[in-house]
Amino acid sequence: MARxxxxxxxxxxxxxxxxxxxxxxxxxxxxxxxxxxxxxxxxEDVGYRAESIVSTxxxxxxxxxxxxxxxxxxxxxxxxxxRLFLKRILPASAIPPRVSAVVAISCSMTGxxxxxxxxxxxxxGVKEVTLxxxxxxxxxxxGSIGGLFVDMGGDKTEVAAVTNRGIACxxxxxxxxxxxxxxIIDAAYTAYGVKIGxxxxxxxxxxxxxxxxxxxxxxAVSGGGKDGAPRTVHVTAADMREAVLPLVNDIIDxxxxxxxxxxxxLAAEINRKGIFITGGSSHIPGLIEYMxxxxxxxxxxxxxxxxxxxxxxxxxxxxxxxxxxxxGVKLD
Numbered sequence: 534m535a536r537x538x539x540x541x542x543x544x545x546x547x548x549x550x551x552x553x554x555x556x557x558x559x560x561x562x563x564x565x566x567x568x569x570x571x572x573x574x575x576x577e578d579v580g581y582r583a584e585s586i587v588s589t590x591x592x593x594x595x596x597x598x599x600x601x602x603x604x605x606x607x608x609x610x611x612x613x614x615x616r617l618f619l620k621r622i623l624p625a626s627a628i629p630p631r632v633s634a635v636v637a638i639s640c641s642m643t644g645x646x647x648x649x650x651x652x653x654x655x656x657x658g659v660k661e662v663t664l665x666x667x668x669x670x671x672x673x674x675x676g677s678i679g680g681l682f683v684d685m686g687g688d689k690t691e692v693a694a695v696t697n698r699g700i701a702c703x704x705x706x707x708x709x710x711x712x713x714x715x716x717i718i719d720a721a722y723t724a725y726g727v728k729i730g731x732x733x734x735x736x737x738x739x740x741x742x743x744x745x746x747x748x749x750x751x752x753a754v755s756g757g758g759k760d761g762a763p764r765t766v767h768v769t770a771a772d773m774r775e776a777v778l779p780l781v782n783d784i785i786d787x788x789x790x791x792x793x794x795x796x797x798x799l800a801a802e803i804n805r806k807g808i809f810i811t812g813g814s815s816h817i818p819g820l821i822e823y824m825x826x827x828x829x830x831x832x833x834x835x836x837x838x839x840x841x842x843x844x845x846x847x848x849x850x851x852x853x854x855x856x857x858x859x860x861g862v863k864l865d
Contacts, residue, residue: 535630537623539659540846542637542667543650545600546687546710546813548580548618549840551847557840558622565597565614576613602688602707603639604646608653615657633661635856637846640666640691641705665849667842668693668700669859673852674835674845675809679802681795683788683832684842685709685814692788694795694803699859702794706787710814713738713777717768720776721754725766729756742773744781744819781820785827807831811838 538553550559561580568575574595578586586594599611623630634654638647647664654662671682672695679696688711693703714734721729729737733754741752748770758764788808795803807830810821821832835841849856857864 535624535626535628537630537632538850539632539634540637540843540850541634542670542840542843542846543600543603544686544842545598545603545689547839548600548615549843550618550622551840551843552622553847553850556847557843559618560840561618563598563600563614565599565610565617566594567597567610567613568594573609576610576617579614579617603705604642605649605653608649612653612656615653619658629658631661632659633663634659635663635665635846635849637667637670637842638664639689639705640668640693640700640703641689663849663856663864665846665856665860666693666700667691668695668703670842670845670849671695671809671811671835672697672845672859673848673855674841677806677809679799680806681788681792681803681808683784683808683810683812683815685784685810685812687711687813690784690787690812690814692784692791694791694799696799697855697858699861701796701799702791704787704791706784708780708783709812710738712780713742713814716776716780717742717773720772721756721766721768724772725764725768726759727754727756727764727766728758729754737768738773738817741768741770742777742817743770744774744817744823748774748819781823785824788828804830807833809833809835811835811841813839 540551542549548561548563552558564583565576565579566583566586568577597610599607599614605611651662668682681694684691686709688709689705689707690709691705694701717734718729721727737754750770751767753765754768755765810832825832853864
């Protein structure tokens with residue numbers, strides 16, 4: 534029987550999968566479309582295909598995001614979604630391969646959340662599941678002996694001080710891309726009386742949000758006015774920056790809290806190397822420079838920010854001893 538080893542980054546917005554000796558094989562939105570059937574729902578498609586179905590469907594389907602804040606919120610939908618993702622990346626065979634997976638999870642997961650993840654992967658057909666906190670994948674990705682890692686994702690930011698013996702201390706806060714979107718939506722309504730949707734604000738954030746003070750751009754957006762009539766207004770980069778700034782400052786406070794709890798030897802390493810930052814929300818122009826001013830330390834963006842957790846997890850497929858050392862267990 535063939536054996537296939539996978540490294541999976543279980544994100545709220547994206548599922549990313551690497552395969553041993555192959556590399557990145559899947560990065561898809563963690564979304565499913567399902568049609569109601571007798572006794573429940575049946576998933577019709579997942580990922581980007583699901584998003585295209587949503588945009589063209591006439592009705593009768595539900596859009597499901599089975600992962601919320603890093604934990605599985607809908608077990609049945611997640612299992613169906615994972616099965617379809619695995620079907621896409623595994624070779625067709627009369628004898629199914631034996632699949633094992635190292636799964637990167639949020640370091641804020643409870644014991645109950647972790648058991649749900651293991652159960653869902655096993656139900657989806659994975660025979661062996663090893664859970665590892667995502668900051669440990671980041672230290673494997675960098676090859677560092679220690680450091681402070683900030684991962685700004687879709688609905689949460691994780692901060693962790695990590696050594697090659699595990700996580701020394703850390704914190705998770707539900708402030709990231711989704712919270713930025715909500716702040717911009719509220720600011721547009723307060724300042725201009727226009728309600729913009731999620732698709733519009735996501736596009737606006739990616740194209741126009743900037744922490745550079747000299748960015749004076751103005752961007753036309755359309756939405757519903759307070760009277761319900763369609764309106765088009767011009768939102769400035771400064772408007773968006775002012776809306777998001779308090780949230781970024783909250784993240785900075787969390788980083789300071791983690792630094793204050795960091796053991797002296799690791800703190801010295803952080804002072805020498807600075808802070809590693811990753812995640813999709815870290816791409817906002819000028820954000821890294823703004824945060825560097827707060828810490829007076831360099832912030833180093835990790836290359837391939839969207840995939841570096843899964844790529845780090847893939848290193849454990851070749852180095853079980855490293856994984857065992859980080860988890861504090863002996864692995865075969």
